[in-house]
Every structure is written in C-alpha cells, then in structure tokens.
Amino acid sequence: MAKAIMLQGTGSDVGKTILVAGLCRLAANRGLAVRPFKPQNMSNNAAVSDDGGEIGRAQWLQALACRTPSSVHMNPVLLKPQSEIGSQVIVQGKVFGSAKGRDYQRLKPQLLDAVLQSYEATAEGADLVIVEGAGSPAEINLRAGDIANMGFATRADVPVVLVGDIDRGGVIASLVGTHAILSDEDRRMITGYIINKFRGDISLFSEGVDAIGGFTGWPCFGIVPWLSSARKLPAEDSVVLERLTRSAKGALKVAVPVLPRIANFDDLDPLMAEPAIELCFVRSGEALPADAGLVILPGSKSTIADLRDLKAEGWDRQIIAHHRRGGRVIGICGGYQMLGRKVLDPLRIEGDTAEIDGLGLLDVETEMAPEKTVRNSTAISGEYAVALSGYEIHLGLTQGSDCQRPAVIIDGRPDGAISGDGLTMGTYLHGLFTSDTYRAKLLESFGISGGGTNYRQSVDAALDELSVELEKSLSADWLARLFG
Template sequence: MTRAIMLQGTGSDVGKTVLVAGLCRVARKQGLNVRPFKPQNMSNNAAVSDDGGEIGRAQWLQALACGVPSSVHMNPVLLKPQSETGSQIVVQGRVAGQAKGREYQSLKPRLMDAVMQSWEEVRAGADLVIVEGAGSPAEINLRAGDIANMGFATRARVPVVLVGDIDRGGVIASIVGTHAILPPGDRRMIVGFLINKFRGDVSLFDDGLEAISQFTGWRSFGVVPWLKAASRLPAEDSVVLERLAKGEGRALKVAVPVLDRIANFDDLDPLKAEPQVEVVMVRSGEPLPADAGLVVIPGSKSTIGDLKRFRENGWDRDLRMHLKRGGHVIGICGGYQMLGRIVRDPDGIEGDTTEMEGLGLLDIETVMEPEKTVRNSTAHSVVFDVPLEGYEIHLGRTDGPDCARPAVILNGVADGAVSADGKVFGTYLHGLFGADAFRAKLLQSLGVTGGTVSYRAEVERALDEVAEELAACLDVDALFSLP
C-alpha cells in the first residue's frame, strides 16, 4: 500500500520545498520507492520534465532527490504569473489558458479532476509519496474549491504535517493560530508539526514545543536547524531574490537585472557556485554596477513588459556604457529577445502592447507566436566548441542578420545570435551555465583562471547533506509510517 504525507506551511517560503526534497532523499537512502507531488504551484521557474511538459523547478529537483525521472504528473497545475493580477495556467505540462485571480478561483474545482488523475499516476507503484502544499491552509478565504492544500488533503485522505518557520519570528502563534482558524474537518487532517530554520541551541525551544502541543494536541516531529546546504540547491520562489545580498569582491562580477517577471533565474545558480564569481542581483531603482565584467539578462514571462521596465530603470543606458568599457552581455530566452531591434506581439499574447523597440544590441527581431516551445534539448556551443544540454520554454520566433552567427547548435539547428564583435550573444537555451566545460571556457574568456566546480555533483552533495541533517533531527520513521 502506498503511504503518503503532505507538508503544509504556516505561510509561503517556510522551507517546504527543501524539506520535501531532503525527505525524498532520506526515503531513497532507506530503499523506499519515493515520489514527490505538488498539486498546484505558482512559479515562473519552470523545468521541462522527462516526459516533455512544464513543471515547477522544485518538483524537478525533488524527482532528482528521489532518483526517478520527473513527470508532468508530479505538478499537475502550474501557474506562471504574467502580470500583477493574471497568470498563464499549465495543466499536466501543457498551456491550458490564462486567467486573472478571481477567474482562476472559479476554475479550481474543474482542475481538481486533473490533480486527482495525476495523483493516481504518481502514487501507482510507489512506496511513499511526499506532497508539498502551497501558501498556507489558513488562507480560509480561498478554501472553497482549494486544490493546493486542505482541498487536496481531504480529497486524497493524506495526513498533513504543518511546517513553521522560526527564523521569521512568531512561530508559536503561527502554528497555534492555524489550529484555531481551521475548520474541524481540515484540522483533523493535521497529525503534527515541525519547526524549520532554527539557529542555535535547539533545547532552548523545548518549552515552545510543549506549548504548541498543549494548545493544539499535535505532536512534534522535530526541529530542523538552519540548513546551510540548502543555499546550494536551486531556488524556486522569486521571493528569495529579495534576500540575496551582494557578496565580497571576487575575480569576476556578474550583474543580473531583476526583471519584474523574471523566469528561470536558477540558470544563474552554477555561476553563483563558482568561488571566483560574484553574482549581483540588481533590483529596480539600482544602476548596473560599473565594475561588472558580464551582464546576464535572464528569462522573462513578459518580455515586452519587462523591456519597458528595463528602460524605466535606466538599465539600457547602463548597458551601453558597460559595453563601451569592454564588458560582455548574455541574454537567455526573454533576455535574448530584448537584445534585438524590436519585439512584436501581434496577437496580444503578453498583453495590450503589441510592439516594443528592443535594446538594439543584436540585429534581430522577435515575433511572439501562440505555439509554445517546451522541450529538453541537447546542444553545442558554437562560441566555445563544447557540448551543452538544457531545455527550452519560450514563445516567439527570432530572426535577423546576426542569427547568421548562431550562439549554439540546438537539437541540430542553429539558435541564437552573436554580435559582430563577439561581446553580445543570446540564446533560447536554458541551463547553458550548468555545462561545466562551457562555464569554464566562458570564465576563462573573462579573465577567471583556475578550475570550476562540477555543478550537478554539488547539487547531489547538497541533497545528501540536507538528508543527513533531516534524518538526525526529525523522527523520519514516524513520518514515513503515518497511516
């Protein structure tokens, strides 16, 4: 019989994603056939699953932790925000439409059928499924038709463990408050709680654990310390960008403008892992640093809207000065589209603005088209003559004279463009920095000498370290044997 547990949080960003990944790795090390599942996710950090559809990057990572191929059924509903009020809806890996917040609430009951179908696919043949909730079950204003938290847990009859984040403060109140506000039927689904992100002597919180249990009647499954290895894992939620601090001076500074609809920013993680590279996330209102050797314009879920904001921040002027100083620029996906002369959206796929002048650093133009390209890809770097691998998730077709100098050969076809002086290039390939040989040659071309890390091996080691810590501080046997 397949067992299952679900981690729900007292709020967003309490660490559920890393905990699920770590517990998946613990279960795998115990010899269990384990799978991850997240009914509904909201993120522009998407991955292409092994069966060829879009899922949240977190579920891709969790599948890696399980040692199994990723599947669209591990994240059947993915919301990709395009504006302050609306999102693209991806169901079982394929775009199913767009909706604003209130419209989406009315769609959720119909999406539950897809969620439950995927649930049956994931649990078939598994010993254990570890489910990740979204947001908080205490958002009772969204309870009707819920598919992400208690709506799923009650329908699938999956026991819930509530996660509280002690680092943000008020963890006792957040857990006890969740108990108080939940309706009785939802409250009965919760079998216990755990505390995450504790710093210092855990015994100092013994009285806190006892107080929570007295107020709620729930058992404690343990206290998780601050997991240092978690910083070496790909982040999914863009809220993490608000906390990234500028590092100390290193051999190369890479500046990354934080676009309003930044997507797939985990492309940058392999650069962040390099000991001689400082990656600076440049927020709205800040200039691009004058001492950067490389500027990377990342992916975007709203190329035209982010291009407008790029100019409003003055980053277009900063970019021209960067190039005059001898700097280099790389654009990935939406960032590649921005580098051209113009971006056209005749069908209004991204919004009301149907045309926007580009940054003019590449002699190309992009036309948005309704059909979306979603696939894992093998590639070869034309610039450095090394193999690449990654994935494509994009709308649009890009053509122009500079495409005669492709950046990569992607699935046997020329992709991207390189400027005549070689200082600017763009591509639709996500994940190119993850290729160790490419990253090494790129850094050497920018004056960084010495070896580079093996990025995938570092991710695997980080998962192992997280798993070891969780096995030491949590009652994992009790968690994995919940009825």
C-alpha cells in the same frame, strides 16, 4: 496505493520545498521508491519534465532527490504570473489558458479531477509519495474549491504535517492560530508539526513545544535547524531571490538586473557556485556596477513588460554604455529577445503593446507567436564548441543577420545569435551555465583560469547532506512510521 504524507505550511516560504526534497532523498537512500507531488504551484521557475511538459522547477529538483525521472503528473497545475493578463495556467504540462485571480478561483474546482488523476499516476508503483502544499491552509477565504492544501488532502485522504518557520518569528501563534481557525474536518487531517529554520540551542524551545501541544494536542515531529546545505540547491521562486544581493568576491563581476517578471533565474545558480565569479543582483533604483565584466539578462515571463521596466530604471542606457566600454552581455530566452532591435506582438499575446524597441545590441527581431516551445535539448556552444544540455520554454520567433552566427547548435539546428563584435550573445537555451566546461571557457575568455567546478555533482551532494541533517533533527519514531 502508496503511503503518502503532505507537508503544509503556516505561510509561504516556510521551507516546505527543501524539507520535501530532503525527505525524498532520505527515503530514496533507504531504498524506497519515493515520488514528489505538488497539486498546485505558482512560480515562473519552470522546468521541462522528462516526459516533455512544464512543471515547477522545485518538483524537478524533488524528482532528482528521489532519483526518479520527473513527470508532468508531479505538478499537475502550474501558475506562471504574467503582466496585465493574470497568470498562465499549465495543466499536466500543457498550456490550459490564462486567468486573473478571481477567474482562477472559479476555475479551480474544474481542475481537481486532473489533480487527483495525476496523484494516482504519481503514486502508481511507488512506496511513498511526499506531497507539498502551497501557501497555507489557514487562508480559509480560499478554502472553497481549494486544490492546493486541505481541499486536496481531504479528497485524497492524505495525512498532513504542518511546517512552521521560527526564523520569521511568531511560530507558536502561527501554529496555534492555524489550529484555531481550521474546520473540524481539516483539523483532523493534521497529524503533527515540524519547526523549521531554528538557530541556536534547540533545548531553549522545549517550553514552546509544550505550549503548542497544550493548545493543539499536536505532537512535534522535530525541530530542524537552519540548513546550510539548502544554500547549494536551486531556489524555487523569487521570494528567495529578493534576499540575495551578491555572491562572494570573485575575479569576474557579473551584473544581473532583477526585473519584476524574472523567470528561470536558477540559470544563474551555477555562476553563484563558481568561486571565480562575483554575481551581483541589481535592484530597482540601483545602478549597474561600472566594473562588471559581464551583464546577464535572464529569462522573463513577460518580455515586453520587463523590457519597459528595464528602460524605466535606465538600465538600457547603462547596458549600452557597458557594451561601449567593451563589456560583454549575455541574454537568455526573454533576455535574448530584449537584446534585439524590436519585439513585436501583433496578436497581443503578452498584453496591449504591439511593438517595442529593444536594446539593439543584436541585429535580430522577435515576433511573439501563440505556439509555445517546450522541450529538453542537447546542444553545442557556438562560441567554444563544447557540449551543453538544457531546455527550452519560450514563445516567439527570433530572426536577423546576427543569427548567422548562432550562439548554440541545439539538436543540430542553429539557435540564438552573436553580435559582429563578439561582445553580445543571446540564446533560448536554459541551462547554458550548468556545463562545467562552458563556465571554464567563459572564465578563460576573461583571462581567468581554474573555473568549471562540478555543479551537478555539488547539487547531488547537497541533497545527501540535506537528508543527513533531517535524519538527525526529525523524530526517529516518526521517520520509522513514515518509511515503514
């Protein structure tokens, strides 16, 4: 069996995902066959794995860090929050059902066998498996039936390293408090801790390390500074998105309404990395910038609910006014569905609403259907005739006269639509903006030259930078024991 270590956090968003990705790349650079694993993830940022199922986008990135194909077994349980009906539950890449919070707590013990099966499949042939927890083991009210943290670690006998976030404050109390409230069985699983997101002179925290050791007996495996390379990597969930307002000034201003159930928003990351683009995230209560040249409606886990919220914000009127001024609009997946005349849901798949009017910028209608499309895809842009690659994750069939002008050709079949005036475009293809050539052509259409930076190369370089930064800040003895 492969060696394994599990990173758990004193809370959510302490940086576990980035630390796992960096350790994966560091191990891969040392020649180890390393694999990522996360028993349970909650995120609407999903990816299509190389074996054809849905996993968290973070585990897809971690597999990239390992330089290994991604698999549904790397994230056997994925929860995708929806409106009204709780979360969609994905098990080993396929839809298992939907469950509200209390129902899911009863369901978790049934999923443990699948989690352990996937862990064994991930570990097969590997030298090292680096496991990421979810939330915090200190949530002892959720310990019964747990599959995400100590419930998994104790069953799979995987030692744990606790990660504390010093940037949010109270890191000593969070580590010592976690030690205090864990059961003896769970506490024994923890081998040490890492302090993450430190700013300033690390030597000033030496007394903090002594205090934590005095209360817990745990060794410190390193104090990791604020990692600049992390900004260049795709974010896992909307907690990070909430902190973003806009990217640096650029020649083209792109406005993105941030809806409550936004999904797969890492579609926007290549635009954020493009020096010629200023990406503006518009929050509830804010108006779309009138000087934006392009508005993008990204994916949604619940198109109808987000469309209702978009109208409540008045963004529908602002987008239509933007279009009347000659502004461009692009919709991806759920955003594409919102741009049509209507969204129909006769089977009430998304909730109680059977029909809602769209923005009417595309002459198409969408009808929700229970069959879910999940696949990796290669495509050709219908606008610029350049090669694209990405993935599809969606419910619903979209049809109408504007589909006669497809936005892309995916694996030889038309997809999406372009309006008669050429100002509005929608597609089901996630990853559209990852194509350097497509971004360059998009900027050229606004009279801007010089775009098309190599985005994929920049992500891979950021993973290498991350591994170098971690090697400098983590205990050399601990890394030597971990990597064997």
